[in-house]
Every structure is written in C-alpha cells, then in structure tokens.
Amino acid sequence: MARHRNVRNRSYSDDYDYDDLYGHSVEDESCLSPSDTEQWMYDRSRNQQAISAFLDSQNDIQEEAEDEVYDASHPGLERRDSVGLRSLNLSEDEEARLMSCLDELRNVLGDSVPDNVLIQSVINHKFDFNKALDEILNNKQSKDCDRPKEEPVKPLPTVHIEAAKDLVSTTSKAPIVISTNLEPKAKGVVKGFKVSSSDGSSSSSQTPRDQSPIAERGSTPKPDDDTRIVKVKESKVDPKKQYTDERGSEKDHLYIVVIGHVDAGKSTLMGRILCDLGEVSQRTLHKYEQESKKIGKQSFMYAWVLDETGEERVRGITMDVGRAQFETKTKKVIILDAPGHADFIPNMITGAGQADVALLVVDATTGEFESGFELGGQTREHALLVRSLGVNQLAVAVNKLDTTNWSQERFNEITKKLKAFLKQAGFKDSDVTFVPCSGLTGENLIKPPSESELLKWYNGPCLLDVIDNFNVPERPVSKPLRMSINDVFKGTGSGFCVAGRIENGILNKGDKVLVCPTKEMAEVRGLSINDMSSNVAFAGDQVSVTLSGVDIQNVSVGYILSDPVQQVPVTTRFEARLVVFNVKVPITKGFPVLIHHQSLVESANIVKLKALLNKSTGELVKKKPRCLGNNSVAVVDIEVCRPICVERYKDVKELGRVMLRVSGVTIAAGLVTDIYNT
Amino acid sequence: MKLVHKNIEKDGCGSISLIPEESEDMWHAYNLIAEGDAVTASTVRKVQTESSTGSSTSNRVRTTLTIRVETIDFDTQACVLRLKGRNIVENQYVKMGAYHTLDLELNRKFILQKILWDSVALERVDMACDPAQNADVAAVVMQEGLAHICLITPSMTLVRSKIDMTIPRKRKGFTQQHEKGLNKFYDAVMQGILRHVEFSVVKCVIIASPGFVKDQFFEYMMQQAVKTDNKLLIDNKSKFLLVKASSGFKHSLKEVLQEPAVITKISDTKAASEVKLLESFYTMLQLEPAKAFYGKKHVEKANEAMAIEILMISDKLFRCQDVLKRKEYVTLVDSVRENGGDVRIFSSMHVSGEQLDQLTGIAAILRFPMPELEDSDAEDNSDVDSDSD
Ligand SMILES: Nc1nc2c(ncn2[C@@H]2O[C@H](COP(=O)(O)OP(=O)(O)OP(=O)(O)O)[C@@H](O)[C@H]2O)c(=O)[nH]1
Ligand SMILES: [Mg+2]
Helix, strand or coil, rough: HHHHHHHHHHHHHHHCCCCCCCCCHHHHHHHHHHHHHHHCCCHHHHHHHHHHHHHHHCCCCCHHHHHHHHHHHHHHHHHHHHHHHHHHHCCCCHHHHHHHHHHHHHHHHCCCCCHHHHHHHHCCCCCCCCHHHHHHHHHHHHHHHHHCCCCCCCCCCCCCCCCCCCCCCCEEECCCCCCCCCCCCCCCCCCCCCCCCCCCCCCCEEEECCCCHHHHHHHCCCCCCHHHHHHHHCCCCHHHHHHHHCCCCEEEEEEEEEEEECCHHHHHHHHHHHHCCCCHHHHHHHHHHHHHHCCCHHCCCCCHHHHCCCCCCHHCCCCCCCEEEEECCCCCEEEEEEEHHHHHHHHHHHHCCCEEEEEEEECCCCCCCHHHHHHCCHHHHHHHHHHHCCCCCCCEEECCHHHHCCCCCHHHHHHHHHHHHHHCCCHHHHEEEEEEEEECCCCCCCCCCHHHHHHHCCCCCHHHHHHHCCCCCCCCCCCCEEEEEEEEECCCCCCEEEEEEEEEEECCCCEEEEEECEEEEEEEEEEEECCCECCCEEEECCEEEEEEEECHHHHCCCCCECCCCCCCCCEEEEEEEEEEECCCCEEEEEEEEEEEEEEEEEEEEEEEEEEEEECCCCEEEEEECCCCCCCEEEEEEEEEHHHHECCCCCCCCCHEEEEEEEEEEEEEEEEEECCCCC | CEEEEEEECCCCCEEEEEEEECCCHHHHHHHHHCCCCCEEEEEEEEEEECCCCCCCCEEEEEEEEEEEEEEEECCCCEEEEEEEEECCCCCCCCCCCCCEEECCCCCCCCCEEEEEHHHHHHHHHHHHHHHCCCCCEEEEEEEEEEEEEECCCCCCCEEEEEECCCCCCCCCCCHHHHHHHHHHHHHHHHHHHHHHHCCCCCCEEEEEECCCCCHHHCCCCHHHHHHHHCCHHCCCCHEEEEECCCCHHHHHHHHHCCCHHHHHCCCCHHHHHHHHHHHHHHHHHHHHHHHEEECHHHHHHHHHCEEEEEEEEHHHHHCCHHHHHHHHHHHHHHHHCCCCCEEEEECCCCCCHHHHHHCCCCCECCCCHHHHHHHHHHHHHHHHHHHHC
C-alpha cells in the first residue's frame, strides 16, 4: 500500500501541471475562451486511442495509469496542433465540429490516413462523419486494389463479403450496405472488451457517494453496438443440399461425452476400447505400460491414452477433456473424456456442451458407487448437468464389475437406484441403457461377454453396440452460423486457430465471420475436422478454424463466431427460467454466481426474482418471491459482468442454456427466455 | 486515523479533527463526510498575480480552506477522496463562495463540522481510530488463466491486479502449448504479486484455487525465486498460505475467508466475520424463513415488533445524499440497539458487503418467527424493488 501512497503523494503535490481539472476555482479560468480551452485541456473522450492502448497492455490497476495517460495524451495534442487549423478560417463552431469528426475518424482509421486528407473530406462533406468516412474508405480501397496482393483482411476498415444476394431477390447488383460507424480497431491489442472512455474528464474510478464504488467497478462498459459495412452474402447452394452432398455417403458423426464420478474408470474404459479397436498402436501401448510402471501407476496405462499431460499422468486423474475417435458399424464416434473430479467441472461442462449423447460410467465396487451417488457426488451432478445441457440419450456403463465377481445382484441394485434418479433428472426410461462391463479387463466392451459369471445372467448388447444404437440428432445446417469457441491456440502454419463446435449453420473455407461479443471481422483461412483438413464444416461438427484478420489476443474462450449479417445477440442482462437444484442455502436476489454458457465462465448476479412457477405445470405460483428454495422453478433476471453472446432458447437451443454455479456447486440450470438490450 | 480534537455539543452539532494516516482512512473519511458538511483542510491553490508591467505570473500557494461540501468523489483504487464545494471562510487567496476542490491528503489534518453527529458517524470515528483494527492480508484467487490479486484491509477489499489469459487446452499431440501457456500465466501472476504485495505490511499471502493450480503455481514461483535469487520471495516463503477456492473469480474470496486455516491466521477480521454473518442469514432463510428478512420495509416491521436479533446493514445506505433517508436508517440502527439487538454495519467494499448491497443493503435475523411478514410480501415488494432499481 505504501507504494500507492507514494505515487499519489508525488503526483498531487509536486506535479500540479494538470490542475485544470481540480484544485482551483472555476473563476481562475477566465482568461481562456471555451474553444481555446478545448484545444488545450486534456479530454479523455478525445484521445481514446491513447487510453485504450494503455489499458490494453496493462489491464490491472488504475492509478498508475493516470500518470501515463496524461503523458500519452501529448502526442495527440501535438498532432492536433500540427494540422494548422488556423489557415482554414473556420468559425469556432465549425472548428469544434471538425475536431470531433477528426477524432472519430482517427478512432476508426488510426494514423493510416494523413490529417490533411481527413480534414479535406470532412469539410467536403460538411462535417458529416459517416459520409467522410465512406469517402476515405472508398479511396483507400481502390488504392488497395491496385496494389498487388496484401493481407486480405486488415484489422478493419471495411469488410467485403463476396458479391451477394438473398435467396429471394435476384437482381440486386449493388451491394447492400448495412451500416457504417466503425469501431476503432487500429489501436493495440484489446483483450476482452473495449474500455469505454467516453466519460469526459472525470476519473472513471470516481463514484457518486451513494453508490458503492465496487458496484461501479464491477460493471464493465457495454460493447458499442456497431454494425459495419457488410455486403450481404450470396448464398451459393441450399445448405441442406450441401450437407447431404458432402456427408450423405459418410457415416454419421456422433459426439459422446463420458462422464461420472472421479476414478469411476472413464479414461481406462475409453483407452481400452481404443486399444481393442486398433486405434492405438501396440508400440504406443507398450510405451505407456513401461512408463506408467516406472512411476508406479501401471493401473492407469489405458487411461494414459487420453490423459496426456504430465500433470494428469503423475496424479492419475483427468483434468481437462480428452478427445479421441473410433468407428462403429454405422457411426464415426468422437469421444470426449470428461474429468470426474469436482474441481474440474467447468471443463466437464465444456465437454458436455459439445456432445450429442452421454456415457455415464459408475464404479460398481462396494462403497464406491455409493460415494459417487450420494449428495455432492459427481454421478449426480454430472447427470444433471448433461441433462440440463440438452443431452437426452444416455448409456450407463456399470463398470469395474470384475471387482464384484460379476454379481448380478450388485448390477441390479445399482440399476434400480440410478433409474429412479435419472427419471427424476428428466431422462426417459427408454432413452437410458445399462451395460455391465469392466474397462480394465475389457469385458463386454467391443465384443459380447466371455466371462462365464456374466454370461449366466446377461445377454444384452456390448457397450460398442449400445453406442452404435444411439440416434444422431438432426443438424441445424440451414440456420445462421454460430460456432462457440472453446480453445484458442497457435496453429502450425500462419495465423492462429480456434476450436469449437458449430452449433448452427455451415462454415466454408474463405468465409467471413464475426467474432462476438467484440464484433470483429475475421476470415476463415482453413478448417479441420477431427484433425483432417476440410473445405466445409456443418452444424454438429467439432472443428479447428484458422482465422486471419483478428489478433489472437482479441479472441477468448467462450466467444462465438457468428454469421456477419444475422448476428448473435450480445448483452449483459437477460431473463431466464431457472430450475433450482439441491441448494444448501436459498437463492435470493443479489446472489452472486458464475454462469457457464458453452465454454464461457463469467461472474454474474441474479438481480431480480420475477416469479415462482409450479414445477410441473409451469403456472405462476407467486410473483416476486423472496427467495428460491430447493427444486423450485422460477423466472429471474441475470446480469453478467461483461457482455456475452446468448440466444433465446427458442431461437438457438445450444446458446440458450446457462448453468449457474456457486462455490464449486451447480445450483441451477436456466433457459434464456428474453434478452435485454444493454 | 488519528483523532486530534473532538468538540461536539449536546445537540449533536460540532466538529472533529482527524489526521488520516493510511489510505484506508480515506475510506473512513468518505463514509463520514456528507454533502452539506463543512471541511477545513490544507490545499494547494493556483494564484495569478499581475505585476506592475502588466504581465501575469501564476504561483502555487499552500493555504487552508474551509468549504461547504457539495460533491464527494472517492477513487477506490488510489484511495483518493476529492471534495468539492464553495469556500465559506474568508481567505487571503480565495473569495467567499468560490468553488474549490479539496483532495484530502495523508498525514495532514482536516476538520469536519457537522450539524448532527449521529451514532453511526460517531461509531465510524471510533472504528477509524481504533489501532487494533490493523491487519492487512493479501489474497490471490486463481484458476487456470484467471487470477485476482487482492489486498484485504480491515474495511476494504481492493483488487490490485487482474490477470486474464487464454491458455490453450490440452490437445492430442500438442500438450506443450498448454504447458507453455500455463507457465506464462504463472509468471504473470508472480510478477503481479511482486509488484502489488507489500511483504513488509501484509500478515500473510493467501493463494487460493481449485484443483492443483495453487500448488503448481507456488512450486513454480519458488523455483523461479531460487533461480533468480529473489530474496523477497525466499525470505517470505512462510507468509504464503495455500487454500482451496472454487474459482479464480473475485467472489470466491468468500470461501477463502471461511477456510479454517485462514481464520486462524487472520483471526477475527471484519471481512471474515461479515462473510460468516451473511452466511448465517442465508442458513436461517433456508431453515426458518420466517426468521430471516431483507428489504427496508420488512426489517422495519420486524423492528417494530422488537424482533431483531442481528441487523446487517451496508454502509452504502448511510452515504445516501438524502438526509432524511439517512436519518431513517440511523434511527433504525439506534432502535435495534435499544431493543437489545446487535447491529453490524457491513463495508460495501468487502465481498459480502457487495452481496448485501445487492440484497437491498439491509437484512435481519429475528429472535422469533414472524410468518405474517412473509404474507405481506405483495405490498412490500414494490419497495424492495425501488430500493435497488
Ligand atoms: N478393477 C478395475 N479397476 C478399474 C477398472 N476401470 C478402471 N479401473 C481403475 O480405476 C482407476 C481410475 O481409472 P481412471 O480411468 O483414471 O478413472 P477416471 O474415471 O478416468 O478418473 P478421472 O478422469 O480422474 O475422473 C485406475 O486405477 C484404473 O486402473 C475396472 O474395470 N476394473
Ligand atoms: Mg479420466
């Protein structure tokens, strides 16, 4: 703290150079006319670039910022001076308007265009910012076109999307301009969200007294709702047709998340299946065997197929979702091996968000099933989560039955308990299949059982057949593109990659996409599905996309790639219908939670309890309840700390679901019913 | 804060002079000073002098001014309190009625005159001047890719630095990128700690996270410390305390402050006791909802029935500009105390205070159930809403 004290003391008593803002009376200023002061006074809103450039590089504390901010403002002032406005003979009023236009233009264009060009076009267009901008951009483009090939999508300004037309209209030759008003993107790297700097001259950290300073800090500025020049895309082919053309002959892709309590044997089970199906070479397996033996973890040799990081192997637990694939008779199956440990539920949610169906693994060993199934065990929480995330087909692997000598009694006991619970959780009986097996011995995984004890009482399908029998959900390929990002990494070639699942629509190589909530345009340079490069990907696919036109720093996990025309809504506040789980304490208004939305985790607050509903009929029980208890259903308003992309559940199911967690426990699941403009 | 002088009449009018000694004291001053109060403090003023030749020079002079406060601004990060108002005492440099902005400065006396020093204000003076209230704790809550470095003082929780990075996930055959990203993140957190944690001041540095992040990070940091021969970290190794938290978001500080290991180390700090108290309110709401109420109307009714055992109220409510409203809250506090209830004024700068603020700023645990209050919800709710919207 002393550090701050020093800084403050120095800047306040010694350098009193910027005391225009405080420390002396209004009267003192009488020698300056307003327009003069305007030129000389520091004005935050004028110099967005300087400020944001600073904030970007160091988004932590504010007060050290101040000194630098003031410094940074000088180049801006000089630049303004050098323009030589005097020679233009403008009236005071005109000068002020010119200044504000120039500021806006610079925000958009950065320093790429000389000031005299800017001034000229502003004056030509009678201080109309939009027209001036159009003119400058058009000039610039024509110049750009002459030049030999440059990077196709520069940090902005205009983005062209190839010639275009709607399905209906046929003759629109002229591109349809949707809107201008661009956002400053020439500035440095923006991580997360733009920091608004339009708060005039007062320090943004000041707070009216009756307001808690903290509340102010928590709320980040809203994103500018800027739209940009986008020429509507020519839809080449009917998406449905493209889908059947591309995929018709292939096996269906099925994404399956493997869930269950820690140490239930999920990774081992998957590793074993992969080995038995020949997806893992003998050599690799031998290596795993030797190496796991060395650190005394030989029982984890199959798990190592999926647990790849050093940390996971040493500790013998899965920490992040592992991925692998294999084929069954009719399907190409991509497995997502979720971590079972309670601390890694955020990762498990990410995995489950990408899955079509789930495989729940339970440990049949005496006492182990019980500990996973009791309150707070992950068997419960995982099952509730996947159900709330939209998974409705479930296979249950009653695993490690080798430890009970394949006891039918044990199998029945577990099945009975789970059936009751799963029904309550919202799974239909007919959508749940139970399979007895052992991951370690490989019993009943890809072949019918050979174990005589098991044969005595079981004649159902093996696990692989159960997986093969899952129904593949319909893929919403003709809806506007939505892809949720769950990973950002450097690719092998140029640019960088984002990985995620396409929830809706189609993504082609070469497409322009809007990165939301920051609303930056990017171009798809490459696509790969399950590590195979491809020219097109469809709803339901897990893809890696190589992007250009945006900086890797400006893209985060939880962002959405959206159709540039039919954009995903961005908001900080929405209404949701909650189903409250078993909670230790009731939910009240003001309850701070973490919301999980696809791969995004953000802190949020339940700001309003609007109505309590009847659990089964959905009828209104009580308006504005005081609190929400166990297993209640209610309509609430949720406010998020930063703008996020959500959809109403009825529009896009996958993006209309949220999970609420507090202190590491899932307290409720919600469906977005309304989105407020913020 | 040092109390220099106190002169309060029977009718509650009077003045107190105080010397703020640390930045925390600015927070107390912020809570004490209200619009309409008179504040006398030393300040720097720019003075224009015109010489006989007609050229004017401007000088800075230090002078003492008294202003009638009109606006109050508090910069939470820098702990700077800025008061603006008209000059009310004749001064050599400044005319009567001229506006001036005072920045309260550390180690410089200021005099505060109020027409009414109510019980809440006087309590604040006592609290500010209590030397026993001193224990700063640094806490880092983190998860992979997100960390908050916080400083917890008796009445404030300040986020000194937030580190938010995207770390590539593990992917088949590419585990190095994940590990590299993780190390970069740990390095940023370590630099943040070195920059923002004053080891000579803080009692301990809590590192909290889910999973093994905290252990991994601590190991990394100590390894780096040895590698770079960083004496500061090596010497202070014993000050670090590793505990569990469910996430790297600021709010998980609430869990941290309830960890037994932390409680024994920091004893009964305001931050921790407020977390506990609010928790007990929620527990009561779960077990006996008719004994836990929030919102002004409900709480006032409970008070009328002399039912309040513990009243929790956010200091934000006493900062409201409306004098009458403040008076109502002070009256409520006084009356609860008269009836033998316990009153706890939460700091809106702590995590639990933040939550209480969202929960209308006022909540009470009752001695006996008042189910009739629950039924009066309908009429009450309009009020609950207007409190917050
Ligand atoms: N006896 C027996 N042991 C098994 C079986 N399957 C797994 N195990 C053992 O259970 C332990 C945990 O296995 P993992 O595959 O790592 O469990 P997991 O569910 O992936 O654990 P997390 O990912 O950490 O949640 C290992 O020691 C395995 O050898 C089985 O079918 N029978
Ligand atoms: Mg595992």
